[in-house]
Amino acid sequence: MDEMETRLVRCFSSVFPDLAAEQIRTASMETVPAWDSLAAVTLVAVLQEEFGLQINLMDLPELVSFVAVQNYVRKHDTGS
Amino acid sequence: MNLVEALEILKQATPEDTHPLRTFLACGFTPLHLQTFLVAHLRERLPQQRFEVKTGLFGDVAGSIERLPSAGCDILAVVIEWQDLDPRLGIRNLGGWRAADLPDIVRSASLAAARLEEALRRSSAFVPISVCMPTLPLPPLFTTPTRQASSYELQLRQLVASFATAISSESSIRVLNTQRLDELSPLHARLDVQSDLMAGFPYKLPHASAIAELLAALIQNPTPKKGLITDLDDTLWAGILGEVGTEGISWDLDQHTHEHGLYQQFLGSLASAGVLIAVASKNDPALVEKAFERKDLILSKANVYPFEVHWSRKSESVQRILKTWNIGPEAVVFIDDSPMEVAEVKTAFPEIECIVFPNDDYQAIWDLLKRMRDLFGKNAISEEDSIRLKSIRGAGALRESRDGAGASLDDFLQAADASIRFTFGKQAADTRAFELINKTNQFNLNGKRLTDAAWKNYLNDPEAFVMTANYEDKFGPLGKISVLLGRIRGKSIRVESWVMSCRAFSRRIEHQTLKQLFEKFDAEEICFDYQATPRNGPLQEFFAQLLGAPLPAELCFSRAAFSEKSPSLFHRVEEAVNG
Numbered sequence: 001m002d003e004m005e006t007r008l009v010r011c012f013s014s015v016f017p018d019l020a021a022e023q024i025r026t027a028s029m030e031t032v033p034a035w036d037s038l039a040a041v042t043l044v045a046v047l048q049e050e051f052g053l054q055i056n057l058m059d060l061p062e063l064v065s066f067v068a069v070q071n072y073v074r075k076h077d078t079g080s
Numbered sequence: 081m082n083l084v085e086a087l088e089i090l091k092q093a094t095p096e097d098t099h100p101l102r103t104f105l106a107c108g109f110t111p112l113h114l115q116t117f118l119v120a121h122l123r124e125r126l127p128q129q130r131f132e133v134k135t136g137l138f139g140d141v142a143g144s145i146e147r148l149p150s151a152g153c154d155i156l157a158v159v160i161e162w163q164d165l166d167p168r169l170g171i172r173n174l175g176g177w178r179a180a181d182l183p184d185i186v187r188s189a190s191l192a193a194a195r196l197e198e199a200l201r202r203s204s205a206f207v208p209i210s211v212c213m214p215t216l217p218l219p220p221l222f223t224t225p226t227r228q229a230s231s232y233e234l235q236l237r238q239l240v241a242s243f244a245t246a247i248s249s250e251s252s253i254r255v256l257n258t259q260r261l262d263e264l265s266p267l268h269a270r271l272d273v274q275s276d277l278m279a280g281f282p283y284k285l286p287h288a289s290a291i292a293e294l295l296a297a298l299i300q301n302p303t304p305k306k307g308l309i310t311d312l313d314d315t316l317w318a319g320i321l322g323e324v325g326t327e328g329i330s331w332d333l334d335q336h337t338h339e340h341g342l343y344q345q346f347l348g349s350l351a352s353a354g355v356l357i358a359v360a361s362k363n364d365p366a367l368v369e370k371a372f373e374r375k376d377l378i379l380s381k382a383n384v385y386p387f388e389v390h391w392s393r394k395s396e397s398v399q400r401i402l403k404t405w406n407i408g409p410e411a412v413v414f415i416d417d418s419p420m421e422v423a424e425v426k427t428a429f430p431e432i433e434c435i436v437f438p439n440d441d442y443q444a445i446w447d448l449l450k451r452m453r454d455l456f457g458k459n460a461i462s463e464e465d466s467i468r469l470k471s472i473r474g475a476g477a478l479r480e481s482r483d484g485a486g487a488s489l490d491d492f493l494q495a496a497d498a499s500i501r502f503t504f505g506k507q508a509a510d511t512r513a514f515e516l517i518n519k520t521n522q523f524n525l526n527g528k529r530l531t532d533a534a535w536k537n538y539l540n541d542p543e544a545f546v547m548t549a550n551y552e553d554k555f556g557p558l559g560k561i562s563v564l565l566g567r568i569r570g571k572s573i574r575v576e577s578w579v580m581s582c583r584a585f586s587r588r589i590e591h592q593t594l595k596q597l598f599e600k601f602d603a604e605e606i607c608f609d610y611q612a613t614p615r616n617g618p619l620q621e622f623f624a625q626l627l628g629a630p631l632p633a634e635l636c637f638s639r640a641a642f643s644e645k646s647p648s649l650f651h652r653v654e655e656a657v658n659g
Contacts (some may be wrong), residue, residue: 013086038112041279042083043112049082049285057278 117292208532354465
């Protein structure tokens with residue numbers, strides 16, 4: 001697990017405290033009942049804070065799983 | 081605190097067996113991260129407390145407050161933004177920013193503020209309220225350039241200031257200080273336009289955290305410190321008195337020692353608000369006496385008691401001062417320019433807040449004064465604050481008189497010319513009674529503390545009564561020194577709380593209180609919700625003397641048994657109803 005993934009797991013763990021690290025890596029809106037619109041907005045805020053990203057809320061529909069979020073962050077993270 | 085830290089705090093377990101503090105967060109926007117930050121900051125300040133948070137309806141902050149049932153929550157936090165006064169003052173509404181709309185916006189904002197004021201006043205009768213006035217920048221709807229204040233903008237700011245002024249006079253409402261918020265959160269870094277438009281949450285995260293931090297502090301309302309012990313040389317004044325003499329010490333602009341004048345002025349302000357000020361100085365007592373005769377000294381000698389001036393260790397001075405004041409070290413601040421003296425006192429009294437006076441650092445003086453205002457600041461100044469020093473001086477005189485006269489305690493008390501005014505009434509505005517219950521340790525029936533809401537519930541309970549006592553004798557007034565809460569069941573009285581200020585010990589006020597209680601309610605028995613605590617030894621001693629035996633689990637006195645054991649009482653007694 002690289003450093004970025006570790007930080008991402010920590011972000012998910014903050015928003016979804018009931019998920020174990022292994023569950024987080026396979027988490028999606030479909031498999032996690034707590035992943036509602038409120039949690040999605042909180043997750044975006046946490047990601048912005050952790051990675052210094054400016055996430056457009058229009059991109060929310062893309063961010064439906066851990067893997068999707070991971071890909072999004074890899075694409076937009078400038079290393080801050 | 082950032083959002084991840086806040087969420088981590090929320091994940092930590094809280095004690096299951098504690099009654100949760102029911103918190104209602106009223107705001108017109110989606111509470112989202114503000115709610116997270118508020119609970120996190122509250123839990124950081126009160127880690128043993130559980131919080132249950134409810135929120136109101138989106139876009140209806142006034143309605144949310146109006147619909148709040150009495151006894152429906154223990155804490156009410158209200159965050160008002162401009163759009164709550166008129167939706168056109170936010171950016172989510174397209175109701176029109178035409179020049180012709182501006183007078184109507186001001187008019188409707190005025191009506192909304194009046195409605196909010198009424199709702200807050202009504203709710204303040206049953207719940208303590210913390211209010212945050214609009215914090216976001218006004219949108220650019222005015223016709224003037226942004227560098228120029230529009231008359232309409234100024235009218236809006238004026239009406240918010242008037243609204244805040246009006247509610248701040250209510251004893252149960254605390255208004256968040258926008259100047260403090262400005263320090264924590266710069267105006268340009270507050271509004272999150274995207275989040276407001278997409279999620280209905282208008283704040284950038286650091287701003288939400290800053291509001292929550294200050295609201296949590298308002299809600300916690302920490303107990304202010306009671307006394308300040310100060311050094312003299314290079315602290316209260318510039319210069320070493322023993323070297324430069326009384327005319328050589330200074331505290332003015334001409335000699336570039338003005339910071340010491342500011343410090344003196346601040347101590348005078350604290351003294352006027354009932355804070356005890358004492359001096360601990362390694363110095364020649366005669367010289368200090370002479371220095372305090374200087375007419376231009378800003379801190380009056382009358383504001384200082386006691387003076388500990390000699391060459392012994394500072395910690396010994398502090399020990400004697402605490403004994404004279406009869407307060408614990410946790411309620412005291414010690415200030416000295418010598419880091420070594422500060423370390424010596426800190427080692428002896430770790431609970432004391434010890435501060436090194438920052439000589440020749442002007443900015444640090446400013447920061448010190450602000451820090452002290454936070455340590456000593458209180459919601460309101462009571463009558464007791466204004467007589468505290470006088471009553472402590474009186475207690476000193478009383479001790480000297482009693483110890484020196486060689487007369488019996490009965491003779492002494494008879495000659496004290498004491499009077500007690502008992503009041504049976506329940507007044508929400510009686511902040512002194514509430515304060516006594518929550519800060520008294522030594523003569524305290526069970527150590528039970530009350531939240532603002534529990535106090536209000538008690539006052540609204542028709543079966544409960546509140547008895548307070550004000551004391552005065554020839555050595556001076558002590559003010560309101562005792563509070564007793566109880567319920568009457570036929571010929572029996574159940575006392576649920578009873579506290580008495582340590583300043584009032586050794587005057588048999590506690591005996592007189594029980595005597596009056598029996599007589600007032602024609603009771604045959606008084607039972608107490610007694611609980612031993614690590615600090616209520618004086619109360620245990622009082623009961624043990626009355627009983628002549630170790631204290632039983634269920635503590636009750638019959639009228640006959642009390643009369644038999646009670647010593648002679650010499651007070652003149654008055655009774656007042658509702659103060």
